[in-house]
Amino acid sequence: MISRQSILSTQLSLTDGVAPSPVKTLDKHIKMTLNPYQFYRGSAQLFYADLATGILTLPDMLLAGPGKTIIMGDCHLANFGFLTEEGSHGDQVIFSPNDFDDACVGYGIWDLARFLISLSLAGDLGRGLLTGQYLTDEIEITDDLKSIQEDDVKAACKTFLSAYRDALKRILKDEDVRYQVLKKFDHDHVLNACCRKAAKRAAGGDDFYTKSQLAKSTVFEDGKLRFTENPFKYKRLHEKDYLALETTFRPYLDDEILDIVARLGAGIGANHAKRYYFLVGPAELHDIHDLSLCHIVEVKQQCPASPTLAFPDVSPVNTLNPAHLAANCQRQLQRRPDLLLDEVVWRKKQWLVRSRHHARLSVKPESLILQKKHPGEAFCQYANACGIALALAHSRGDRRSVRFEHFMVELLPEHDKALTDACLEYSEQVIQDHALLCDIIRLSGHISPHKSATEPTVHNCPTRGTCLPY
Known part of the structure; x- marks a missing residue:
């Protein structure tokens, strides 16, 4: 049987050209040792390899032909944010997917699953930061911060899928809805302040x-x-x-x-x-x-x-x-x-x-999952916005029909629980893979020998605050 370490090394080398080893290690791989969420961001190809080999199993019914569309490919909570439509030529600031490097024709459920797993890993990140298991220089960790808990993650998963499905339902009633965008949020919404900041940074x-x-x-x-x-x-x-x-x-x-x-x-x-x-x-x-x-x-x-x-x-x-x-x-x-x-x-x-967008902004995961009051509420608000934005994007993959919308709206409710359970379980595999990568890189001397696999090297970042400009 092929070892998990061999699988990890093979998959990373497919896109990076170099496998992590004691001989040569990329800066990217060092960044991935920060925590399991960062590892997940840098290893999308491993996610798909595990889908292909059955290590991660998604509901078969959602993998039929009508479930295909144009997908993000690397759909996770940090790949949504504010940008100006028409790139740097436009002034209209919207909230939407903002990373298309892995976009292709695929199954909508792949994006849904990848996002759900990122929600679970965000919960692990928040708890790990408060206990000192993981370190960050993105925000200051203080005693008055609270992290999202497992129940908050499950609530966010449910909110995300509901928002996604409801947006597709609205498109079934009126196909012009697929041309709508998210550009305004209520005063108490977690994205309101970031939206206003982005608008101020647009031309004009x-x-x-x-x-x-x-x-x-x-x-x-x-x-x-x-x-x-x-x-x-x-x-x-x-x-x-x-x-x-x-x-x-x-x-x-x-x-x-x-x-x-x-x-x-x-x-x-x-x-x-x-x-x-x-x-x-x-x-x-x-x-x-x-x-x-x-x-x-x-x-x-x-x-x-x-x-x-x-x-x-x-x-x-x-x-x-x-x-x-x-x-x-x-x-x-x-x-x-x-x-x-x-x-x-x-x-x-x-x-x-x-x-490049003049006003591109996104919410740092650390600021989203660690707050002084009610982090679970903010987490669900964010998941809801991402669900709507993703549904609108998926719907534009075929602007001539609503076959995809009919298919997803009909079948998703039957498989919400199975999909969520599979993703939450797979997040544990990601945590194990992150520890394995830390062990590999520690052998190469890039991580100090006294650090354990759950104590990643920390890179200083000069940028602080809720909104991260790219």
Whole structure:
């Protein structure tokens, strides 16, 4: 029988190109040792491998043909957030899925299951932070904080599935509902403050010139706009590389290239992938007030969508090159997709080109699950919003019919409990896999020998607060 360690190493190497070992370990794998939730974020392909081999078993009835749609592929609570529609070209701030790197044609239940498991792991994370089992530098852990409990996780799972199903029901009554978005929340909703912050950072907002992604990433000096010097985020390029990037990607951009840098250490799942940031705008800028004419474009090496590695025959669409597939799926999942969204083959690799959102914000899991009062209520509010946003996205996978909606609305109620139970049980497997990865990396010397598998290495993060700007 193949050991779990061998399975783990094989699956991580499929997308990362390197398996964790005493010889060589990626920064991504070090990040994944922080806690089981971080491990889960970086190992989507392991989730699908376990589905394919039966380690995780979902209700068969929901895996029939009508249950297919365009899926996120890596659906978890940190892959939802606020962004501006039409990318950096729009000002309408909405709450929606915000990560499409693993998007493809798949079964809707795959996204549902992956999200439910993330809810369970979030509960484990909260309790582990309060007991000192896990460490974080995202928020300050104080004695007055309370964590969500197992009952809160179960309530959030139920809320998420109900919200998802109810949104699909509304679409069955009126197909135009699939073009709705979440853009406003009640005063006491956990997402209200974050929504208002994001709106202020959009072009035309009060904080655009100080707190938008564009403003915080750039500096205007001597009549020129360029990326700020930040060795932890950006790396300056050699002249030869700069020229090659400029020549290759200029036709895909909507204005002049003002600066190019390599982006370092972004994300968890695709942390190892090469990516470059292009500062794009008019060649002549008069002052900082011309900032709204500019935007940041990401050019990212695209890896195969995780579901396609374990399930290569789900749809012929998934045989598109990874960047083409990601771009096509993002266009379908979003109501108004980024205006700048394309794919390029360069140096025998596929690259995804897309604009970065000025006001992209998401809620840190730590701030969501640890609160002074009623964390379970906030957790359920968030799960409800994600359920609605996911249903709207799934529904856009087929805008000509409501076959998918009929199928899910009819069958989900019969299998809610079985689906939830399977996901809660699988979360224990993820916790064990995280401990196994910590043991592997500790042998390599990247984790101090005195630390146990449940005491991961902590990386300092300068960003604090409820809303995490990307």
